[in-house]
Amino acid sequence: MLDLKTIREHTESVKEGIRSKGEDPARIDEILTLDEKRRQLVQHSESLKSRKNTVSADVAALKAKKEDATALIEDMRAVADEIKTIDTELARTEEMLRAVLLTIPNIPHPSVPIGRGPAENKVIAEWGDDTPTDSALRPHWELMEKLKIIDFARGTKITGAGFPVYVGKGARLERALINFFLDEAGRRGYTELLPPLMVNAASATGTGQLPDKEDQMYVVTRDEFYLVPTAEVPVTNFLRDEIIREKDLPVKFCAYTPCFRREAGSYGKDVRGLNRVHQFNKVELVRLVHPRHSYDDLEEMRGDAESLLRTLGLRYRVLLMCTGDLGFTQAKKYDLEVWSPGQQKWLEVSSISNFESFQARRLNIRFRPEGGKTEMVHTLNGSALALPRVMAALLERNQTPEGKVVVPAPLHRYTGFEIIG
RNA sequence: GGAGGGUUCGCCUAAUGGUAUGGCAGCAGUCUUGAAAACUGCCGUCCCGCAAGGGACGUGGGGGUUCAAGUCCCUCACCCUCCGCCA
Numbered sequence: 001m002l003d004l005k006t007i008r009e010h011t012e013s014v015k016e017g018i019r020s021k022g023e024d025p026a027r028i029d030e031i032l033t034l035d036e037k038r039r040q041l042v043q044h045s046e047s048l049k050s051r052k053n054t055v056s057a058d059v060a061a062l063k064a065k066k067e068d069a070t071a072l073i074e075d076m077r078a079v080a081d082e083i084k085t086i087d088t089e090l091a092r093t094e095e096m097l098r099a100v101l102l103t104i105p106n107i108p109h110p111s112v113p114i115g116r117g118p119a120e121n122k123v124i125a126e127w128g129d130d131t132p133t134d135s136a137l138r139p140h141w142e143l144m145e146k147l148k149i150i151d152f153a154r155g156t157k158i159t160g161a162g163f164p165v166y167v168g169k170g171a172r173l174e175r176a177l178i179n180f181f182l183d184e185a186g187r188r189g190y191t192e193l194l195p196p197l198m199v200n201a202a203s204a205t206g207t208g209q210l211p212d213k214e215d216q217m218y219v220v221t222r223d224e225f226y227l228v229p230t231a232e233v234p235v236t237n238f239l240r241d242e243i244i245r246e247k248d249l250p251v252k253f254c255a256y257t258p259c260f261r262r263e264a265g266s267y268g269k270d271v272r273g274l275n276r277v278h279q280f281n282k283v284e285l286v287r288l289v290h291p292r293h294s295y296d297d298l299e300e301m302r303g304d305a306e307s308l309l310r311t312l313g314l315r316y317r318v319l320l321m322c323t324g325d326l327g328f329t330q331a332k333k334y335d336l337e338v339w340s341p342g343q344q345k346w347l348e349v350s351s352i353s354n355f356e357s358f359q360a361r362r363l364n365i366r367f368r369p370e371g372g373k374t375e376m377v378h379t380l381n382g383s384a385l386a387l388p389r390v391m392a393a394l395l396e397r398n399q400t401p402e403g404k405v406v407v408p409a410p411l412h413r414y415t416g417f418e419i420i421g
Numbered sequence: 422g423g424a425g426g427g428u429u430c431g432c433c434u435a436a437u438g439g440u441a442u443g444g445c446a447g448c449a450g451u452c453u454u455g456a457a458a459a460c461u462g463c464c465g466u467c468c469c470g471c472a473a474g475g476g477a478c479g480u481g482g483g484g485g486u487u488c489a490a491g492u493c494c495c496u497c498a499c500c501c502u503c504c505g506c507c508a
Contacts, residue, residue, distance in 0.1 A: 042468075046477050053440080053477090056489045060439040069488080076488040243466095374466085 001101050001361045003376075004035055017107025020114050020323040027100055034097040041090040048083050052076060102211060106358040108323045109295070109332040115322030121335070122322070127306070128315030131341045131397055138399060139342035140392040141273030144170065146403050147421050150274070150391075162263070162271075162278035164388075169420045173407065174281060176414030177387055178256050181283035181308060185254035185384060188304055190285060193255040195234035198225040203237040206363040208329040218260045227260035231284035232381045236359060239288060243374055244367040250289040250297065254384070257282065274388035275347065281387040287380045288365060291357065294378035295332070298354045302334050305350045305384040311410050314393050315339040317346065331356045338389060342396035347389040352382030 007014050007028060015025035055076050062069040113122055131137070144150040149170025155163040166174045186192060204210040204226050209217060218227040228234055235255045244251065259282050270276055285304060289297045302318065309316045319335040326333055336350035357376035360366070366374040398406045404421030412418055 039468095042477085046468085049478090050476060052488075057440070059488060063439070073488045080488065 001358060002104055002107070003357065003361065004031075004101075007031060008035065014107060018105060020108055021105050021326060022116060022324045023105055027104060031097065031100055031104070034093055034100065038090065038093045038097060041086055041093060045083060045086045045090060048079055048086070052079050052083065055079075102205075102362075105328045106326075106331050106355060108326055108330075109354070109356075112326065112332050113320065113322045116324040117322075118325055120322040121325055122320045123317050124320050124334075125318040126315075127310060127317070128313070128339070130315060130339065137342050137396065138403065139273065140340075140395040143342075143395045143399055143403060143405060144273070147405065149173070149420060152273075160278070162276070164274070164277060164279075169415075169417060172415055172417075173411070173420070174387060174391065176411050177390065178281055178283060179414050180411060181384055182254060182256055184308060184311075185283065185285060185304070188252075190252045190254035193231075193235055193238065193253050195228075195231060195238070195255055195257065197228050197234075197257060197260075199228055199233050199237065200225060203233055203240070206240055207233045207236050207359055208327075208362065209233060212328070215264050216262055218262060228257055229261050230259050230282065230383075231255040231257040232286060235284060235286045236288075236379055236381065237363060239365050240363045242365060244288065244365070244377065246290070246367050246369055249367055249377070250287055253286045255284050255286070257284070259386075274392045275343075277388055283384055283387075285382045285384050288360075288377045289380065290367070291375065291378045294354050294356060294380060297378075297380055298332065298334075298352065301380060301382045301384075302336075302352050305336055305352060305382055308385055309336065309338060309349070309390075312390070312394060312408050314390070314397060316349075327353070329353075329355050329358050331358065336385075338393040340389070340393050340396055342392075342399075347393060349385045349389045349393075350383040353380060355379045355381075 002014065011028065011032065015028050018025040018028070055072055059069045059072050059076075062072070113120060115121070138146075141152075147170070149167055151165040151167050155165045158165070182192060198220060201210060201224060204217070209226070209229060217229050219225070220227070226233075234257070235253050238253065239251065258279055260279050263276060263278060274280075285301055287297050287301065306316070306318070316336055316338045319337060321330075321333040321335060330353040333351060333353040335348050336352070337346035338349045339345075340347050356378050359379045360376040363379075365377050365379070367377050368374050394408070395405050398408065400406065400421075402421070404419055407415050407418050407420065
């Protein structure tokens, strides 16, 4: 949610930002009209209330002296009615205003390249090298089937397509990666949370999944809960409606959760093996920071995620996403893509974003500067990392000609074995 | 799922339907070589304003009765106790 004051005072640049995301800025005018109306109603209502409060105090004083107050009370009856009418109109106006505001996307940071889609994202860094081309290089789905470490067929039987079962050393390797990622985040100062896997509507609205991304989440209708599509939702909501002391900033959280995604509308595209599944594991980083240096934090978080890929020895590249490829809530975003040698293509394993105050305003998370007025924090998050595609790349890159898989050395203490097969 | 009790500032606590009290903690200051103590001020949120200041809201959420609601009524959420069920 954007700041009304900003919309009011910098209307043109806000519109420009929305246009650069490929959306229609017309609703901004609608907001300005509603806001104007709202402010008039507030002013009118508050002045009547002020009068009412004064007179009510007079009534109390008269009654205390056992004197007659019926004339005042008669007057106030009409005023009370008028206030009720205005407040009803005000509530309606504010509701409409909020409804429109919730559909306005965040505006991009000036450093974000203008563009319409994936083709205009910029590759800004690459690390590692390709494995030697080998005609026998198998994609991960062949390896996992041969080694019996990930079972899609039985997952489909138990639940449905896209719900893999990790088996034996596969399960152990998955758990090793989770623990490795969490330990690294802990070393870098992130406090670990193990949050609920279902959230209520208020939480999903706070981080921007509702109202318009509802069809991407699994819904428990009976209790009105949503299965988390990412740990970002419960973790960022941890401090919802709270005011943080400035000296407690920055707040840094990491969390492992399974993530549940319906992936509606993506059937048939890149869904082979672990490329796209409905339930997967992920370790997420979240920061709540002082607005002054949130872009430094963004770079730091990118470093946090990159170091994991380096330690695992996986080839990857960093993309700076263009305006058209930014999500609804994001002001600036990097994607990390790992190289899949068995498929000969790049796979997204991390997305690191700065939301500035956009989420904080929805979530009402503020801090109090030394001796000043409360201010919205900036929120950031980043995957470090999403596991399935890391698993895919890791299996493919470390396979032997016989179809075994060598476990990277940094994981040995977590797996307890060095080779699969 | 059933019955009962509860929710007031970060914590504790007061308020015959008459406009939210006091303490602790915290922050700033006075005093002090320093600290403690003592004392003074600040100490829920928001809006308008450069400021001085002014105003509104605020007793778990929402609604109602009333000139006026922490207080009365309805409703929802959460917490506690007991019963039932249960890993």
